[in-house]
Amino acid sequence: MTYAPFHQFQKWFNQIGGQTEEEKMAFLLMAYARNQLAEHHVEISRFEARFGMTLGEFKPWLERQADDMKFRHDMERTLMEWEGHEDSREHWLGVLKEMTATIPYEPAHVSGFVGTRTL
Numbered sequence: 001m002t003y004a005p006f007h008q009f010q011k012w013f014n015q016i017g018g019q020t021e022e023e024k025m026a027f028l029l030m031a032y033a034r035n036q037l038a039e040h041h042v043e044i045s046r047f048e049a050r051f052g053m054t055l056g057e058f059k060p061w062l063e064r065q066a067d068d069m070k071f072r073h074d075m076e077r078t079l080m081e082w083e084g085h086e087d088s089r090e091h092w093l094g095v096l097k098e099m100t101a102t103i104p105y106e107p108a109h110v111s112g113f114v115g116t117r118t119l
Contacts, residue, residue, distance in 0.1 A: 026103050033096045040089040047082045055082055 006013075018024040044055075051058055062079060065072050 026099075030096070030099055030103075033092055033099060037089060037092040037096060040085045040092065043085040044082070044089060047078070047085070055086055058082070 013024060016024045016027055018027050047058075048054055051061075053061065058079065062072065062075050065075065
């Protein structure tokens, strides 16, 4: 995919909160990281609602289902997907913590922009 030169994006970039280009970039990066965190949180919530338990509770429950191999195989696929979302959520949470420790400012309108969790 070929992108247009930056000057063609300038009109949209100027609409992003922040006074300087650095503030605008911080806004974009933090918003993206928060969006990633929120997406994985939503998927984890769906698993928890579907099974009525957390991942920590699901693993031992699955171990007790050894009799039905087809069911267990399907659930192990579910387990891998659930674990992937948990790992990704932890990754993006770490990224956000690192960003908030590194970036000396956060435009006021960034907090709460995406997702409902706060750091």
